[in-house]
Each structure stands twice: as structure tokens, then as C-alpha cells.
Amino acid sequence: MKLFRPLLVGLGAMALGLTAHAAGGAKHAHGPDEGWPFAKVPAGQLDSESVQRGFQVYKEVCSSCHGMKLLSYRNLGEKGGPFYSDEYPNANDNPLVKAIAAEVEILDPNPDENGDPVYRPAIPADTFRSPYPNDQAAMAANGGAMPPDLSVITKARGHGAEGEGASYIYSLMTGYKDDKIKTKVGEDGLNVNYIEFDDGETVGTLTQPTGLYYNPYFAGDATPQWDGDPRHVPYGGFLAMAPQLPEGRVEYIDGTEATTSQMAYDVAQFLQWAGDPKQGQRKSLALPVMIYLVLLSILLWFSYKRIWRNVAH
Amino acid sequence: MSGHESTYKPNTGIEKWLDDRLPIIRLAHDSFVDFPTPKNLNYWYTFGGILAVCLAIQIITGVVLAMHYTATVNEAFGSVERIMRDVPFGWLIRNIHMVGASMFFLAVYVHMFRGLYYGSYKAPREVLWLLGCVIFLLMMATAFLGYMLPWGQMSLHGANVIINLFGAIPLVGEGIQSWLMGGPSVGNQTLQRFFSLHYLLPFMIAGVVILHIWALHVPGNNNPTGKEVQDVEKDTIPFHPYYTVKDGFAIVVFLIIFAVFVFYAPNVLGHADNYIEANPLVTPAHIVPEWYLLPFYAILRAITFNIGPIEAKLLGVIFMFGAIAVLFLLPWLDTSKVKSMRYRPVAKQFFFGFVVACLLLSWCGASNPDDPVISMGEDKLVVSYTDVAGIEGTRVFEEYAPAAQFRDEQTAAGATASLAVQAAPAFRFLHLSQIMTAYYFAYFLLILPILGLRERPKGEPDSIHQSILGHDAPAAAPAE
Numbered sequence: 014m015k016l017f018r019p020l021l022v023g024l025g026a027m028a029l030g031l032t033a034h035a036a037g038g039a040k041h042a043h044g045p046d047e048g049w050p051f052a053k054v055p056a057g058q059l060d061s062e063s064v065q066r067g068f069q070v071y072k073e074v075c076s077s078c079h080g081m082k083l084l085s086y087r088n089l090g091e092k093g094g095p096f097y098s099d100e101y102p103n104a105n106d107n108p109l110v111k112a113i114a115a116e117v118e119i120l121d122p123n124p125d126e127n128g129d130p131v132y133r134p135a136i137p138a139d140t141f142r143s144p145y146p147n148d149q150a151a152m153a154a155n156g157g158a159m160p161p162d163l164s165v166i167t168k169a170r171g172h173g174a175e176g177e178g179a180s181y182i183y184s185l186m187t188g189y190k191d192d193k194i195k196t197k198v199g200e201d202g203l204n205v206n207y208i209e210f211d212d213g214e215t216v217g218t219l220t221q222p223t224g225l226y227y228n229p230y231f232a233g234d235a236t237p238q239w240d241g242d243p244r245h246v247p248y249g250g251f252l253a254m255a256p257q258l259p260e261g262r263v264e265y266i267d268g269t270e271a272t273t274s275q276m277a278y279d280v281a282q283f284l285q286w287a288g289d290p291k292q293g294q295r296k297s298l299a300l301p302v303m304i305y306l307v308l309l310s311i312l313l314w315f316s317y318k319r320i321w322r323n324v325a326h
Numbered sequence: 327m328s329g330h331e332s333t334y335k336p337n338t339g340i341e342k343w344l345d346d347r348l349p350i351i352r353l354a355h356d357s358f359v360d361f362p363t364p365k366n367l368n369y370w371y372t373f374g375g376i377l378a379v380c381l382a383i384q385i386i387t388g389v390v391l392a393m394h395y396t397a398t399v400n401e402a403f404g405s406v407e408r409i410m411r412d413v414p415f416g417w418l419i420r421n422i423h424m425v426g427a428s429m430f431f432l433a434v435y436v437h438m439f440r441g442l443y444y445g446s447y448k449a450p451r452e453v454l455w456l457l458g459c460v461i462f463l464l465m466m467a468t469a470f471l472g473y474m475l476p477w478g479q480m481s482l483h484g485a486n487v488i489i490n491l492f493g494a495i496p497l498v499g500e501g502i503q504s505w506l507m508g509g510p511s512v513g514n515q516t517l518q519r520f521f522s523l524h525y526l527l528p529f530m531i532a533g534v535v536i537l538h539i540w541a542l543h544v545p546g547n548n549n550p551t552g553k554e555v556q557d558v559e560k561d562t563i564p565f566h567p568y569y570t571v572k573d574g575f576a577i578v579v580f581l582i583i584f585a586v587f588v589f590y591a592p593n594v595l596g597h598a599d600n601y602i603e604a605n606p607l608v609t610p611a612h613i614v615p616e617w618y619l620l621p622f623y624a625i626l627r628a629i630t631f632n633i634g635p636i637e638a639k640l641l642g643v644i645f646m647f648g649a650i651a652v653l654f655l656l657p658w659l660d661t662s663k664v665k666s667m668r669y670r671p672v673a674k675q676f677f678f679g680f681v682v683a684c685l686l687l688s689w690c691g692a693s694n695p696d697d698p699v700i701s702m703g704e705d706k707l708v709v710s711y712t713d714v715a716g717i718e719g720t721r722v723f724e725e726y727a728p729a730a731q732f733r734d735e736q737t738a739a740g741a742t743a744s745l746a747v748q749a750a751p752a753f754r755f756l757h758l759s760q761i762m763t764a765y766y767f768a769y770f771l772l773i774l775p776i777l778g779l780r781e782r783p784k785g786e787p788d789s790i791h792q793s794i795l796g797h798d799a800p801a802a803a804p805a806e
Binding site for chain 1: 365404407411416417421567568571572574575578579581582585589591592597601603611707726745746747795
């Protein structure tokens with residue numbers, strides 16, 4: 014046992030070390046108060062109704078700027094997807110998925126027999142339509158900032174623990190301080206937006222650059238825009254995306270009230286699904302595997318005890 | 327052990343026929359069934375078997391992944407995701423391979439620390455230890471190459487950092503660099519050769535593993551007492567079933583931990599930035615290697631000073647590779663006649679210090695070198711100004727209000743004034759990494775050589791079976 018103690022201390026230090034590559038000065042993201050249903054141990058699953066609503070939010074709000082190039086419409090109707098139905102094990106036959114795809118007109122990857130481009134309604138096998146023909150067009154339309162592809166955004170944020178990526182989306186979408194923004198006329202006669210802080214030691218005024226929006230959860234550095242004690246700059250930074258989810262931005266098909274936090278919750282859960290569509294399968298396989306391994310280890314322990322019973326060691 | 331006589335008796339006609347032509351069953355029987363193994367091996371000795379399982383898992387999952395992976399810069403990222411989405415159980419295979427790399431290193435580090443503690447590198451096992459060091463080096467190369475394949479941000483920029491290290495070598499550095507990259511920069515040709523080598527190296531590891539096991543079976547296992555087997559009857563038992571069942575139990579416990587990561591936190595050991603497709607025009611804020619390379623990364627960054635004509639960058643590279651090279655010299659650096667640190671009370675303290683140093687180096691590798699570990703005092707504010715007469719000055723303040731007031735007064739008087747933070751003196755990660763790097767090298771180059779000549783070992787038993795009897799009879803002198 015003597016050997017174990019320092020190793021335990023070491024593992025503790027290692028755990029500290031692993032959490033130490035935190036991003037700049039962004040505020041620590043948080044999920045909803047009740048936690049994410051999919052992050053529950055031992056077999057938490059996505060709330061499929063929420064994922065469906067989240068798809069609606071993506072379709073009606075996010076998709077005008079953000080693509081999801083790794084997803085196809087068929088994914089929506091595959092097992093674990095929001096519109097899966099037992100009647101249609103092949104998602105390409107699922108009428109709901111077909112209808113969702115058909116709403117979108119895409120450029121067919123194959124030209125017609127004369128070599129001319131063909132525009133046609135999408136089918137389930139097509140990938141999600143990209144809002145811009147290329148990255149340059151995307152940047153030009155957004156003041157030089159590239160709206161990131163959202164296919165794996167929940168895996169690309171946080172530190173890899175289950176739900177951290179979704180918490181980031183949730184915190185970012187609900188974290189804007191738009192209700193605190195005040196406007197004054199600047200020296201050059203143009204309007205200047207600013208936010209006053211009086212939060213413990215963080216006291217001062219943050220000026221919002223034109224075309225950018227302050228968000229405490231966005232990784233960045235607000236120091237150049239901060240008039241106040243530079244040792245206590247507010248968390249976060251400025252991003253080019255304006256607040257997108259004011260109350261009632263979408264009208265949910267299922268009648269759920271579309272509050273900002275509800276929409277943020279739903280879209281975060283949709284993106285969580287999209288980042289790892291097989292996570293439901295992973296979670297349902299987890300428990301049987303663990304039980305099997307634990308039983309096997311118990312069996313081997315007793316075999317070990319029995320085989321070694323007459324050997325001094 | 328090579329000395330012991332084969333007990334294999336072919337029973338069937340086919341076995342006899344084969345035994346006369348290729349005695350492969352005899353080899354397996356003598357190596358893994360009837361192999362005399364010291365009775366007193368503890369659970370730290372199960373990691374060899376665990377590592378064999380890790381290698382097998384990585385090769386099997388890797389071969390399947392290679393069937394679906396596309397090694398081009400435009401398709402690599404998407405093809406890895408397609409494995410996760412469209413290949414049946416592809417998510418499981420990929421998660422096992424990804425987590426498996428970390429588990430492999432976890433096991434190899436325990437295995438190496440065990441060897442360090444029980445003196446398993448000493449005569450007659452020097453070649454065994456050297457082969458192990460070769461495997462470790464190949465593992466690091468393989469893991470580094472593999473980390474590039476998903477072509478995420480960390481893949482690209484991590485590869486850039488490491489390949490640039492070779493550029494620090496005088497005269498031939500640049501040539502080596504472009505030879506490794508296959509062109510002027512890390513690009514498609516680099517990805518393709520990295521994929522090719524990532525597929526090749528595991529089989530070289532497997533080859534060296536065979537030599538490693540061979541070199542183990544000539545002198546036989548070391549054991550916690552460090553005493554060689556004197557009496558096969560009293561000191562040893564056959565490998566099967568005694569150690570197959572003990573190793574089997576340990577392997578399954580290890581697999582439980584493995585499975586927790588695979589099923590509940592597949593991404594927690596990696597870096598989120600690697601799920602952003604590689605973009606040479608955007609550099610991540612913090613480039614960090616995978617956790618198992620962090621100690622060496624910390625050593626690389628700890629060297630911020632020149633020594634004589636050698637510049638800091640090259641010196642960092644020398645120290646980083648030196649940290650591994652010194653392992654190869656270990657059998658001849660440790661002068662102690664006593665193998666096991668159980669009986670070396672002073673060396674034992676330094677050994678645990680070494681483990682802590684390695685863990686602290688990992689922490690340093692993951693942190694920003696300029697961040698404080700311990701801050702001494704409060705940050706202050708400093709106002710720098712140049713007044714109308716062109717005279718420069720600074721004033722330091724504790725509080726913000728008077729500092730801002732002073733700045734505004736200066737500005738009103740026509741001076742240019744600015745306010746900035748003056749960081750409090752602190753003990754920073756850079757300092758910690760320098761101290762720990764010094765300890766790392768001192769452990770091998772000073773402590774072990776000197777201590778072996780000066781220390782007084784305590785309580786060493788005469789033989790393995792004497793130590794075992796000491797366990798059972800509380801009246802006897804405690805073995806530990």
C-alpha cells in the first residue's frame with residue numbers, strides 16, 4: 014500500500030493539470046440547472062422532443078449563417094435521430110425526413126446531360142445545404158468573421174467531458190448582455206454602445222465595437238475596450254454574432270413556449286446529437302459492458318484466490 | 327528461464343510430427359505455461375500483460391480504421407467523422423483506438439516506474455530494459471503520428487511545433503525538416519507519409535516486443551525483492567495457471583477503467599480544438615500535446631537560456647531528447663548492488679520525488695509558462711507618461727481610482743499617459759518546470775550514481791522464499 018499513496022497524490026496533480034488548459038478569460042460555461050439528460054450516468058439519453066425542437070431552431074435561425082456539412086438529411090431519421098420511426102428503419106423512406114429535405118433546394122452535385130448545373134429539391138441522401146457557396150462568401154457576408162460549421166461544434170468546445178460543449182452553446186446563447194446595453198453619442202457624432210459593470214471588483218465601462226457583441230462566455234480579451242481597473246476586466250470577449258434567440262423567435266410546432274433559455278436548451282441538445290449521432294447507442298451499450306466486465310473481474314478474483322490458496326507469496 | 331529443461335510432452339501424433347519439424351508448441355509451452363516465475367510478484371508486475379493487450383487492441387482497431395480512413399487534407403477530418411457516423415460500430419472502434427492510445431501510455435508509465443523502483447534494469451536485465459526504451463520511443467513516435475491523422479487544429483499545429491524542433495539542429499536541421507514534411511510545409515504529402523508510418527511502426531513495436539519477451543525469458547522475471555531465483559522449487563511457480571489468472575484479473579480491472587473512458591468520456595483525454603478542422607491560417611491560442619507527452623514538452627519549454635554558443639531553442643531540443651536518452655544509460659548510471667528500492671530507504675525517497683517531478687512536469691506542460699503557480703503579493707497598477715517637455719516617468723499605484731485620476735490629470739496637462747498592470751512577483755510555471763527538469767536529470771546523473779556508492783541498504787532478504795516466509799511469520803524481521 015505504501016506505493017499507492019504517492020501515486021494517488023500524483024493522479025490528483027494530474028487531474029489538476031488536465032483542467033489547467035482552460036481557455037483564456039471566458040466565463041466557465043454552465044448547462045441548465047437540472048443538468049443535461051444525456052449526461053446522466055449510467056445511461057442518460059437525449060430528450061428527443063427537445064432535439065426535434067432544436068432542429069427547428071437550427072433550421073429557422075442558425076442555418077441562415079451556419080452550415081453542417083457532415084450531416085445528411087437522412088441522419089435525422091436514423092436510429093437515435095430526432096425523427097426516427099420504427100416504421101421506417103431505412104431513413105430514406107421516412108416521409109417526414111423526405112419532406113424536410115424537399116423544402117430545401119440544392120445544387121445537384123452532378124450536372125445534367127448537357128453539363129448544365131441542376132437545381133432540385135434535396136432528398137434524404139443529400140448533405141445539409143450550406144448557406145454560402147464558399148468560405149469567402151461566408152466571411153464577406155459577416156464582416157470578415159467566418160460563421161463556424163456546427164457539425165461537431167459541441168465536441169470542439171469545452172474540455173471533452175460529456176455535456177461541456179452543449180453547456181457552451183447554452184451559455185453563449187443565453188449569455189448576451191443585450192438588456193444592459195446603453196447608447197451614447199460618441200466624439201465623432203456616431204452612436205456608441207456600452208455596458209456598465211458594477212459587480213464586486215469589476216467596476217467600469219465596456220465599450221462595444223461596432224458590429225461586435227459582448228458575451229462573457231466567448232473566448233477573447235475585453236481589455237482594450239475596458240475603462241476600469243485592468244486587473245478586473247470582465248470575462249469573455251466580443252463576437253460577430255448578434256443575440257439570435259429573443260423570446261418568441263421561433264414558433265414551436267409542439268406548442269412549447271419559446272423562451273430564450275428554452276430555445277438555447279433545445280438547440281444545444283440538437284447540436285449535441287449532431288456532434289455524435291451514435292451517442293444513444295453508446296450510452297445504451299455502456300451499462301451492459303460495465304456489468305459484464307465487473308462480473309468477469311469478480312469471477313477472476315475468486316479463481317485467483319482459489320488457484321493461489323496453497324501458495325505462500 | 328533459459329536454464330530450465332523443457333517439460334513439454336507431445337501427446338498426439340500431429341503434435342509429435344510438428345514438434346520434430348517446428349517446435350512452436352514447445353516454445354509456447356515453455357514460455358507461457360511452464361515458465362518458472364517468482365512467487366512474489368505483486369500487481370505492479372501485471373502491467374506487462376496489460377501492455378500486450380493494449381498493443382493488440384490498438385493494432386486490431388487500427389487496421390479496421392485504416393479501411394475507412396482517407397489520408398488527404400481535404401477528406402481526413404470528414405472521413406474520421408464518417409467512421410463515427412456511418413460505419414457500423416465505427417464510433418466504438420474509433421473511441422477504443424483514441425482512448426486506447428492514452429491507456430497504452432498510462433500502462434507503460436506504470437510499467438516503467440515499476441522497473442525503476444525494483445531495479446529491473448540492472449544486470450542481467452540491461453538488454454531487456456534497453457529494448458523497453460526502444461519500444462517507448464517507438465510508441466511516442468507512433469502516437470505523435472497518429473494524432474496528426476484526424477487533421478484537426480491540434481494535429482496540424484502540433485505537428486508544426488514538433489517538426490520545427492528539428493530545424494534547430496545546426497547545418498542539417500532545415501534539410502531534415504523538409505525531408506520529414508516532404509515539402510516546404512506540413513501539408514497533404516506530410517499527412518500521407520505520417521499515415522504510412524503510423525501503420526508501419528506498430529508492427530515494429532510488435533517485433534521489438536517479441537525481443538523484449540525473449541530478453542525477459544533468458545534471465546527470468548525480476549521480483550520485488552530484487553533477488554535472483556536460487557531454488558526453482560522454493561522460489562517459483564509455473565506461469566500458468568498462477569500468473570495467467572492473476573494477470574487476467576488485472577487486465578479485466580484495467581479494461582473497466584478503459585471502458586469508462588470509451589463509453590462515458592471518450593473525448594476527455596484529448597483536446598477539443600482537434601474537432602476543429604485544420605486551418606493553417608488560424609493558430610490555436612494554446613498548442614499542447616497529448617497528456618502523455620506533456621513532461622517532455624515541459625522540459626523543452628523549460629530551457630529559455632543559452633549556454634555558451636548553444637541557443638535556447640536547440641538546447642531545449644537537446645534536453646527533451648536527453649530526457650529519453652538518459653533512460654538508455656540508466657543500467658550503467660545506477661551503481662547500487664541492491665536492485666529493489668524496498669531495501670534502499672534513502673533511494674526510495676528520491677524515487678518518489680522523481681515520480682512527483684514527472685507529474686509536476688506534466689502540469690507545467692499543460693500550463694502557460696508565464697502563469698503564476700504561487701503569486702507573491704498583489705498586482706499593481708503603473709501609469710507611464712511623457713509630459714509636454716518630453717520627460718518620461720512612471721508611477722505605481724495600489725488602487726485603481728487614484729491611478730486613473732493621475733492618468734487623467736496628466737492627460738489634461740497635455741502629457742500622453744497610459745495605465746497598465748504590473749504583475750506581482752510570482753513563482754511561475756516556468757520556474758517550476760526548470761526546477762523539476764533539474765531534478766529529473768539530477769536523479770539519473772547525480773543521485774543514482776552517487777547514492778549507490780554511499781547508501782546503506784536495509785533489511786535485504788537472502789532469497790525470494792526467505793522474504794515470503796518473512797511475510798507469514800510476523801516474528802521474523804519485516805521484509806518491507
